[in-house]
Amino acid sequence: SSVHGHWLLTRLASEHPDTVDYQTIVKSLEISFSKSNIDAELAYFNRPNTGTSFERPYGLAWFLQLTSELREWQEPKAKQWLNTLQPLEEKIVANLSAWLPKLSFPIRGGEHSQTAFAFGLMLDWSQTANDQEFGQLLKNTISRLYADDKNCPLAYEPSGQDFLSPCIAEADLMRRVLSKPKFTLWLSTFLPNIPNN
Numbered sequence: 001s002s003v004h005g006h007w008l009l010t011r012l013a014s015e016h017p018d019t020v021d022y023q024t025i026v027k028s029l030e031i032s033f034s035k036s037n038i039d040a041e042l043a044y045f046n047r048p049n050t051g052t053s054f055e056r057p058y059g060l061a062w063f064l065q066l067t068s069e070l071r072e073w074q075e076p077k078a079k080q081w082l083n084t085l086q087p088l089e090e091k092i093v094a095n096l097s098a099w100l101p102k103l104s105f106p107i108r109g110g111e112h113s114q115t116a117f118a119f120g121l122m123l124d125w126s127q128t129a130n131d132q133e134f135g136q137l138l139k140n141t142i143s144r145l146y147a148d149d150k151n152c153p154l155a156y157e158p159s160g161q162d163f164l165s166p167c168i169a170e171a172d173l174m175r176r177v178l179s180k181p182k183f184t185l186w187l188s189t190f191l192p193n194i195p196n197n
Helices: 002-017 021-032 033-045 058-072 074-104 115-128 132-146 166-177 179-190
Strands: none
Touching: 002 021, 002 058, 021 074, 033 074, 033 166, 058 074, 074 132, 115 132, 115 166, 132 166, 166 179
């Protein structure tokens, strides 16, 4: 939630600089994105008992979305903040790169652990950061985990704790990696009961 909140501040300031308290946002981000703060975060990630699963996949995906936003924001300090965040970004990408080949099944729930939603954010980052190696690893994983899915039980959603739709998030993810004709075919078997128009 903290990372998501920081992304939201950067997004608001980037997209609506005249309708938000821009300078207050910049000052707040400058406090959060100090080298000492990020060094502490990186040290936490590197602790022997933290493991590579910490905040995976949701929190890690939102961190990558945050650095994507900094790459696209025209604020002069955004580049400086991105440089400060990059060691943690590199650690996160390394942890995810080690995890993706080991993931035997997608996580299909409607909460933080869902892989489809997180993979979408990660895919956005790979394109913004021009990390073709990670992007290809991610696309291979997405194809391996989701390409053969059929008849998603959309009528079962949402469950009492869902804030993400497993079916819609997966469809949105596959839309990003398949050509339009291939996605059309895939969607017709994945969600055969959705309206045609």
